[in-house]
Amino acid sequence: MQSRTTIDNGTIHTLCRQCAHHCGIYAHIQDGRITKISGNKTHPENLGMVCSKGREAPDWVYHPERLTGCRKRTPSGDFKTIEYERALDEISEKIVNIRDHFGARAMSAWTGEAIGFLQQEAYAQRFINAFGSPNFFTADSVCFASRLMAYVTCQGYWSYPPDFENAQMIILWGANPAYSHPPFMQAINRSRRKGGKLVVVDRKARMGRNPQTGEPIHIPAKKALKFRIAKAAKDAVMG
Numbered sequence: 001m002q003s004r005t006t007i008d009n010g011t012i013h014t015l016c017r018q019c020a021h022h023c024g025i026y027a028h029i030q031d032g033r034i035t036k037i038s039g040n041k042t043h044p045e046n047l048g049m050v051c052s053k054g055r056e057a058p059d060w061v062y063h064p065e066r067l068t069g070c071r072k073r074t075p076s077g078d079f080k081t082i083e084y085e086r087a088l089d090e091i092s093e094k095i096v097n098i099r100d101h102f103g104a105r106a107m108s109a110w111t112g113e114a115i116g117f118l119q120q121e122a123y124a125q126r127f128i129n130a131f132g133s134p135n136f137f138t139a140d141s142v143c144f145a146s147r148l149m150a151y152v153t154c155q156g157y158w159s160y161p162p163d164f165e166n167a168q169m170i171i172l173w174g175a176n177p178a179y180s181h182p183p184f185m186q187a188i189n190r191s192r193r194k195g196g197k198l199v200v201v202d203r204k205a206r207m208g209r210n211p212q213t214g215e216p217i218h219i220p221a222k223k224a225l226k227f228r229i230a231k232a233a234k235d236a237v238m239g
């Protein structure tokens with residue numbers, strides 16, 4: 001399949017759609033092909049930064065091994081290419097069969113976070129609801145939902161993202177925004193430049209490390225740290 005851009009040469013101001021940050025980017029185009037992605041310094045979300053996923057976005061269009069059709073698993077575990085029409089017929093026959101024998105609630109839909117994921121989630125949710133099932137799950141079910149519940153339970157409302165830039169202390173616990181949420185890391189670094197403290201508790205490393213003091217936080221101490229934080233929060237609220 002040949003993909004051509006809407007202009008032959010030049011630069012298109014656009015947004016990266018690979019995660020919820022929607023960073024401002026420029027797509028540089030030469031002879032109808034995207035040759036490079038760079039960051040838009042005037043965009044308030046990313047201020048010119050583009051993460052590795054954004055930089056490699058042309059692979060979505062040009063990578064020789066990307067999927068461009070339907071694949072069906074064979075009994076031997078391999079995959080073979082089948083036509084879209086046939087795939088749709090086979091899938092619809094199976095899900096109608098499930099509904100007829102076990103009821104619509106026996107079906108659920110799950111979506112991951114692919115490109116343009118918010119729209120995909122909406123389509124998948126609409127589909128499964130129209131099918132007659134309330135069972136809809138996404139990557140959010142194991143990530144966003146627990147975060148939302150924690151915010152609502154602790155402070156009574158949802159306020160995300162936190163005001164990283166003006167925080168006096170930030171604890172990164174099992175999170176790596178330098179890779180997963182680069183615009184958040186930019187805001188965290190702005191806080192540090194203003195004197196904010198950053199504590200990192202890193203599950204993968206043998207120990208976490210406070211990057212400002214270099215002080216290690218050993219894994220056996222993490223439970224104690226959790227209890228101390230919980231107690232400090234309780235004392236702050238209840239006195």
Ligand code: SF4
Nearest residue numbers: 016019022023051054
């Ligand atoms: S953080 Fe990276 S993947 Fe997400 S929108 Fe920005 S450049 Fe794209």
